[in-house]
Amino acid sequence: MNDNVKRLVSLDAFRGLTIAFMILVNTPGSWNYVYSPLLHAYFKHDWRNWFGCSPTDLVFPFFLFIVGVAMRFSFKRYNYEISPELTKKIIGRTITIILFGLALNAYPFIRQDWDWSTFRILGVLQRIGLAYGAAAFLCLYFNRKKLSIISVGILLGYWFFLGVFGGADPYGVETNLVRKIDMAILGENHLWRGLGLAFDPEGLFSTLPAIVTVIIGYMIGTVIQLSSNYRDTVKKMLRWGGMGVVAGWLWGFLFPINKPLWTSSYVVYTAGWAVLMLALFIWLIDIKHNRKIVKPLVIFGTNSIFVFVATGLWVKSIIRFRYTLNGESVNGYTYLYETVFVPLAGNLNGSLLFALFHVFMWWLVLYWLYRKKIFIKI
Secondary structure, three states: OOHHHHHHHHHHHHHHHHHHHHHHHHHOOOOOOHHHHHOOOHHOOOOOOOOOOOOHHHHHHHHHHHHHHHHHHHHHHHOOOOHHHHHHHHHHHHHHHHHHHHHHHHHHOOOOOHHHHHHOOOHHHHHHHHHHHHHHHHHHHOHEEEEEEEEHHHHHHHHHHHHHOOOEEEEEOOHHHHHHHHHOOOOOOHHOOOOOOOOOOOOOOOOHHHHHHHHHHHOOOOOOOOOOOHHHHHHHHHHHHHHHHHHHHOOOOOOOOOOOOOOOOHHHHHHHHHHHHHHHHHHHHHHHOOOOHHHHHHOOOHHHHHHHHHHHHHHHOOOOOEEHHHHHHHHHHHHHHHHHHHHHHHHHHHHHHHHHHHHHHHHHHHHHHHOOOOOOOO
């Protein structure tokens, strides 16, 4: 087996861990009973104190970083040069991912309470599509030195604009520039309201630093692909990753680490952790040859966009059903949690068990697809 395939197995295992953890944190039995590390930092406190980075806040940047690394390998067949065929592929994939995100927001498509006036336009898949498309063209048109300059320019520029145009409280939920831009372009009614007011954590302006997360992944993918010595590569990645974590943490004292705003310090901090994690998987698989123990994660790493969409559809579908529990009407999601998992383990551990059940359920689905060699390319 050639080096590129082996390295992609390392990447698949890392992607699998990220997807499994995503399902774990997205499907607790009850949001009232969740262990602290499984919550976003902005859900742990009052939303006015929404800074910090929990393990859950690593999931999305890890995935974008992985997109960047995988992009480096996928562009090999095009000799890393822009062409009509590759341009068509990038644009097509970008649009497809965005459309899947819009469809997921719209689901279920036929219902009595449908109201386009409050339809959320942005979302996770929309950000993935935009960040992938922009980063892909940048990585094809510019060499590593210029990519580094562009990335630094975006991160510093983003810091400048948020600081200057955010008013007296530039990084506050109500006053930040990201929210102002989204409200001006998209309208207040088309933004997420999970924090109790109109603010979208996948905002248009905050997608700019997210593009840098993908570019960092691409540049690390370049180093991995060109390396002839796994041990030296891992040592370099450990050094770079550690520097990224420390640099991002220090920068956070000036420009707070914040996932909803995707602050520049958050980009550097989470990219550092991503590099460290990928180095760990290269060490496990390519140096220590522990392929069997990571096989379940490799299976999770296949059909990643599919499983993200499928889990969203599942949750949105099950909550449409209504059941009577203790004299009250509850949705199917709550009914399953209350009648099966709470009796087994109580509220808090039952909520965790509910999430673990979903991780295992979706692993079985992906295992079946893997055995049938069905890989849904989105």
